Amino acid sequence: MLLLSLNREYIDLVPKDVVNDWLKYLRNEYPTIAFKASTQNQRSNLGQLNISADIASDSMLNSSECIGADNLIKLLKNYCRNANIKTSITVGVIGFPNVGKSSVINSLKRSKVCNVGSTPGVTKNAQQIHLDKNIKLLDCPGIVFTQAKKDGSNAAEVLLRNCVKVELLEDPVTPVEVIVSRCQTEQLMELYDVPSFENSHDFLLKLAASRGKLKKGGIPDIESTARSVIQDWNNGKIPYYTIPPVRKDIHVSSSIVTGYSKE
Known part of the structure; x- marks a missing residue:
């Protein structure tokens, strides 16, 4: 069974109404x-608020x-019941x-049982964490699912998911091309205080000149500038999000989400 968790460690970069639409x-x-x-x-006694993240106030979310641990734990415990007989389950926590x-695991356990960090690759091996006597969580290294395209655009899009450390990127320019294609020109002009530009290369040239990122002879350091832009993207400095597709299906409300798998 697949269970999805939208972690507000990252969805706080998206307007609340868009998050609700995705839910x-x-x-x-x-x-x-x-x-x-x-x-x-x-290290221990991590705080929890007994309220759904759907209805939590901005002050609570900040x-x-x-927030949301109670609903998630209840849902996991429902999966431990099979014909009113309690069973043990192992839950793999997977994602990019x-x-x-x-x-998420640390918050559920209310202690820092897993190492965390702001850069990719902190979790290098699978680790088993016992949430209680019936629920075992499996902390997994990040998994990247992708199909390569001939033009390499899909590989660049994956790099924008912060899957690789910026300093290790062999080609930091191509991901910036994707960023420029996704964002409005005016948005980047205002954010970086640069004049109008024609394309991603022109953008990097003007940004490098503005920030003084120059090589010997006054040549703009395009790669260094591109890495700084990607870092801004990973840190959420460049706002970007998508809206969910429109569908006519009946919406499943959050009030019955915790009732899944009771049968």
């Missing part, structure tokens, strides 16, 4: 939980406590690198 869309396919991981620094998988 409605995804809940027509799979059980989907809105989740905010704890951002507290202590707090350091975890650096999307907060380990943070």
Whole structure:
């Protein structure tokens, strides 16, 4: 069974109404939980607020406590019941690198049992965590599913998911081409305080000149400038999001999400 969790460690970069639209869309396919991981620094006793992330106020969502753990744990416990007989389950927490998988486990466990970091590749091996006597969580390294295209555009799109450390990118320019194609020219002009540009190469030239990123002889350092843009993208400095496709299916409300798998 597949269960989706939208982690607010990253969805807070998206307008709340768009997040709610995605929740409605995804809940027509799979059980989907809105989740905010704890951002507290202590090793144990990580805080939790007993309220759904769907209805939490902005002040709650901006707090350091975890939100949504209660709903997620209830849902997992439902899967432990089979014809009213309790069974043990193993839940694999999978997804792209650096999307907060380990943070979700730490928040559920209320202690830092998994290493976390802001760069991809922190989790290098699968690790088993016992949530309780019936639920075992499997913290997995990031998984990237992709099909290569002849023009290499899909590979560049994957790199924009923060799957590879920016300093290790062999070609940082192509991902910036994708960023420029996704964003409005005026948006990038205002964000980086650069004049109008014709394409991604022109954008990098003008940004390099503006930031003084020059090689010997005053040649613009395009690669270094491109890496800084990708870093801004990964950190959420460049706003970008998509809206879910329009569908006519009946929406599954959040109030019955925790009732999945009771049968």
